[in-house]
Structures are given as C-alpha cells and as structure tokens.
Amino acid sequence: MDKNFKKSNDYQSRWGFYLKSEILNGRVAMIALILILLIEIFTKQTLLNLFSFF
Numbered sequence: 001m002d003k004n005f006k007k008s009n010d011y012q013s014r015w016g017f018y019l020k021s022e023i024l025n026g027r028v029a030m031i032a033l034i035l036i037l038l039i040e041i042f043t044k045q046t047l048l049n050l051f052s053f054f
Helices: 019-043 047-051
Strands: none
Touching: 019 047
16 A cells, blocks of 8 residues: 555444455456456457357
8 A cells, every 4th residue: 555545444444345345346356357358358259148048
C-alpha cells in the first residue's frame, strides 16, 4: 500500500466492507475476466455458447 495511506486495522469494517476481502475479491475477478477472455479467444465462441445446453 501507499505510505501516505492512513494506517488502520485491515479487519475493521468500513461501511460493511473489509479491506482484505475487497482486495481478494478484486483479484479473483480480474483473473476470472482474463480466463474468460482467453477461453473466448482460443475457442472463437462466447462463454455462453460453450455452456449452453439447448
């Protein structure tokens, strides 16, 4: 983190959000988006078309 950032307890709730949880959720979302894009590039189909059973 930035040294100018106010030091606080990472487990302290801020309006219902926890810093460590939000960082982890953001990282997982970025990895998932990249994986979805790579799947669509290599298969040349959208993810919904790959998983559609109709």
